[in-house]
Amino acid sequence: MNRSSFMKWVTGGLEAFWALPVIGGSIIFSMSWSPLVVMLILHIITLIISINEGRNKHGSILGIVTSAVGFIPFLGWMMHTLTAILLLVDAYRSEKAIEVS
Structure with a gap:
């Protein structure tokens, strides 16, 4: 597993947690x-690693946008959900591509 895939699993999992309607929102x-703010930093780190690899x-990029608008109740939930799906699918695809090559 490369570093970008690992970071996408981590940030995708966290985004999925924040997308839990009552739990994620109340904790935030x-x-x-x-x-x-923590997620913004993690998404920036993941972006830099992804670019380098x-x-x-x-x-x-969507995670950075989500961190900026995540405080808006319904929009935040929707963005966390979309970002989690995109990151987790991308991490899965990256790992499958590494296994094939």
């Missing part, structure tokens, strides 16, 4: 939106 709200960067 109770921590004064600081998880969104020549891998897809779409999920990380």
Whole structure:
């Protein structure tokens, strides 16, 4: 497993957790939106690693946008869900591509 795939699994899993309707939103709200700042940093790190390894960067870019608008209740939930799906599918595809080559 390369570093970009690992980071996409991590950030995708976290995004999926934040997408849980009541749990994710209440934790983000109770921590004064600081998880969104942490996720922004993680998405930037994942983006840099993906660029350096020549891998897809779409999920990380969407994650950065999600971190910026994640505080908006319904939009945040929708964005966390889409970002999680995109990152997890991309991580899975990257691992399958490595196994084939």
